[in-house]
Amino acid sequence: MKIAIVGTGYVGLVTGVCLSEIGHQVTCIDVDEAKVDKMRAGVSPIYEPGLDELMQKNIEAGRLFFTTSHQEGFQDAEAIYIAVGTPPREDGTANLSYVEEVAKSIAAHIDSYTVVVTKSTVPVGTNYRIKEMISAGVEGRALFDIVSNPEFLREGTAVQDAFQGDRIVIGSDNPKAAQVVEEINKPFGIPVYHTDISSAEMIKYASNAFLATKISFINEISALCEKLGANVEDVAAGMGMDKRIGSQFLRAGIGYGGSCFPKDTKALVQIAGNVEHEFDLLKSVIQVNNKQQQLLVDKAKARFGSLEDKTVALLGLAFKPQTDDMRESASIVVSQQLVQEGARIQAFDPIQPEMAAQLLPPEVALCQTLKDALTNADCVFIITDWPEFKKMDIPMASQLMKSPVFFDGRNCFSLEYAVSQGIEYHSIGRESVGVKR
Numbered sequence: 169m170k171i172a173i174v175g176t177g178y179v180g181l182v183t184g185v186c187l188s189e190i191g192h193q194v195t196c197i198d199v200d201e202a203k204v205d206k207m208r209a210g211v212s213p214i215y216e217p218g219l220d221e222l223m224q225k226n227i228e229a230g231r232l233f234f235t236t237s238h239q240e241g242f243q244d245a246e247a248i249y250i251a252v253g254t255p256p257r258e259d260g261t262a263n264l265s266y267v268e269e270v271a272k273s274i275a276a277h278i279d280s281y282t283v284v285v286t287k288s289t290v291p292v293g294t295n296y297r298i299k300e301m302i303s304a305g306v307e308g309r310a311l312f313d314i315v316s317n318p319e320f321l322r323e324g325t326a327v328q329d330a331f332q333g334d335r336i337v338i339g340s341d342n343p344k345a346a347q348v349v350e351e352i353n354k355p356f357g358i359p360v361y362h363t364d365i366s367s368a369e370m371i372k373y374a375s376n377a378f379l380a381t382k383i384s385f386i387n388e389i390s391a392l393c394e395k396l397g398a399n400v401e402d403v404a405a406g407m408g409m410d411k412r413i414g415s416q417f418l419r420a421g422i423g424y425g426g427s428c429f430p431k432d433t434k435a436l437v438q439i440a441g442n443v444e445h446e447f448d449l450l451k452s453v454i455q456v457n458n459k460q461q462q463l464l465v466d467k468a469k470a471r472f473g474s475l476e477d478k479t480v481a482l483l484g485l486a487f488k489p490q491t492d493d494m495r496e497s498a499s500i501v502v503s504q505q506l507v508q509e510g511a512r513i514q515a516f517d518p519i520q521p522e523m524a525a526q527l528l529p530p531e532v533a534l535c536q537t538l539k540d541a542l543t544n545a546d547c548v549f550i551i552t553d554w555p556e557f558k559k560m561d562i563p564m565a566s567q568l569m570k571s572p573v574f575f576d577g578r579n580c581f582s583l584e585y586a587v588s589q590g591i592e593y594h595s596i597g598r599e600s601v602g603v604k605r
């Protein structure tokens with residue numbers, strides 16, 4: 169089938185590349201010329217394992233194209249996917265201006281029956297707004313239908329998720345359009361769940377809010393574990409064995425970040441507020457997460473008294489491993505706090521995200537290697553559980569540092585291992601070990 173994808177961020181590009189891999193003729197459209205030039209040359213503008221290879225393969229096979237022109241991309245497309253950003257506004261509501269711009273452009277350019285598929289995460293009711301906007305602009309030139317097809321991929325495993333996701337949700341008020349989207353996705357062999365448009369829109373927010381709730385819940389339990397002498401890793405393992413609870417998303421840590429959970433939880437609170445419902449549970453989930461991001465600095469202050477002139481090796485800038493995305497990463501909040509406390513920061517991330525210099529305070533020294541970050545540090549802060557950090561040469565690190573004091577926001581090491589390496593180790597939801605005072 170001939171498909172156009174508007175927006176080539178984490179969702180649009182991965183969707184476009186994977187749809188071309190299963191045999192569709194795909195044109196990806198983005199307003200960013202530099203991005204489009206890169207992609208035409210077979211280079212992904214984002215770091216996502218496995219994506220470059222699939223891109224190059226499908227460009228060579230003549231199934232994958234890139235353009236900045238909506239008109240060119242929409243030419244003969246049977247389905248147009250909307251995959252542009254819906255970033256948070258100051259008040260937490262989703263900014264729908266990019267989606268609306270695309271709706272107007274679709275209305276201006278289509279001239280035959282088209283299925284418009286919304287992949288972007290949009291508040292309940294938005295697909296009907298898109299429908300109205302296209303109807304108003306198309307002036308009867310062409311028929312079209314709207315389908316809500318929310319995306320559930322995770323950054324870092326996005327390609328794998330596209331081929332092995334748990335479900336494909338198709339929300340539609342027209343069985344014919346729903347059938348087109350099911351047909352497009354058939355080669356993935358993933359279970360399809362059909363529902364109405366509003367429920368599909370809500371499934372996306374409810375899923376992210378529920379996963380965020382699991383994380384804040386285990387983080388609250390971790391605080392109790394620290395106070396009561398229990399070990400949160402053991403608690404989560406024991407809880408997770410109950411199939412009704414499930415073992416995933418029970419990793420205590422420095423809190424959730426990224427482009428989705430913080431944004432979508434805040435948006436759902438607003439969506440609820442619009443219909444006069446106080447979503448108290450979700451508000452607490454957000455509050456717990458904000459508190460969680462303060463934790464490492466609080467622990468370091470309690471340990472050192474003051475962080476004035478202390479050098480901190482800040483390990484991990486991305487919000488999770490295997491991505492270059494720093495949106496809402498704990499590294500941003502933590503470095504702002506450390507700067508405020510008068511600490512010096514030597515930061516390192518294996519991917520060295522392009523956005524780092526823009527998002528972090530100017531005082532942060534961005535290091536090229538792990539060794540540079542560790543040299544002469546008074547302590548380490550682990551923000552992201554990159555494999556490189558989990559298998560770090562601790563004796564080497566201890567030699568480079570002024571003192572081997574670790575504050576681990578991701579519980580990268582077992583307590584036994586930390587003791588065996590002779591480091592002072594403060595983690596989340598577990599007793600501190602190796603403290604020599």
Ligand SMILES: NC(=O)c1ccc[n+]([C@@H]2O[C@H](COP(=O)([O-])OP(=O)(O)OC[C@H]3O[C@@H](n4cnc5c(N)ncnc54)[C@H](O)[C@@H]3O)[C@@H](O)[C@H]2O)c1
Nearest residue numbers: 175176177178179198199200251252253254266288289319
């Ligand atoms: N990032 C994720 O892991 C993820 C997962 C599931 C759902 N989502 C949702 O998918 C949507 C996209 O997220 P993302 O992270 O891929 O966004 P992104 O910010 O990485 O990418 C958006 C892209 O759209 C382009 N764009 C903006 N306006 C355009 C226009 N008029 N025409 C063409 N291109 C345009 C931008 O240049 C940018 O490249 C959001 O609603 C998000 O909530 C994201």
Ligand SMILES: O=c1ccn([C@@H]2O[C@H](COP(=O)(O)OP(=O)(O)O[C@H]3O[C@H](CO)[C@@H](O)[C@H](O)[C@H]3O)[C@@H](O)[C@H]2O)c(=O)[nH]1
Nearest residue numbers: 319320321322323417418419421423424425426428487488
């Ligand atoms: O047990 C856990 C699991 C995750 N996290 C943190 O939660 C955040 C989000 O992680 P993850 O869900 O793996 O990454 P995302 O790429 O943000 O994916 C989420 O957000 C996407 C955008 O909506 C959805 O499509 C996905 O289904 C949903 O998992 C990260 O900061 C993780 O470190 C924890 O702290 N503990």
